[in-house]
Amino acid sequence: MGQQKINFSLYELSLPNxxxxxxLKKVMEDLDFSGLLANCSDKGRTGYNPIMMYAVITYANMRGIRSINRIVDLCERDIAFIWLTRV
Incomplete structure (x- = not known):
């Protein structure tokens, strides 16, 4: 008998419901980012996903965080920010 695989995110398990x-994620799913994506260039090194970056900056602003250095730190250490960068 085969084993069933369970897909779940440990990040989601750590976040309150x-x-x-x-x-924010649900609102972002309903937004049209075609204009933003049309301005992204395929030249050069692969960049960060602009939609993910928008979500991270918006969430930081929702929490009153304006410092880029602080946002970078939170993307490495805070579960909610990590979750945003992974989905």
């Missing part, structure tokens, strides 16, 4: 990051 009412965390605003989920609301």
């Amino acid at each position: 009412d965390d605003p990051v989920y609301t």
Whole structure:
């Protein structure tokens, strides 16, 4: 008998169900980013996903965080920010 694989995110398990990051993600899914993506160049080194970057900066602003250095640190250490960079 084969084993069933269970797909789940450990990051999601660590976040409270009412965390605003989920609301932000749902709102972002309904937005049209075609204009933003049309301005992205395929030349040069592969960059970060602009939609993910927008989500991270928006979430940081929701939490009152404006420092880029602080946002970078949170993307490496804070579960909600890590989750945003992975989805």
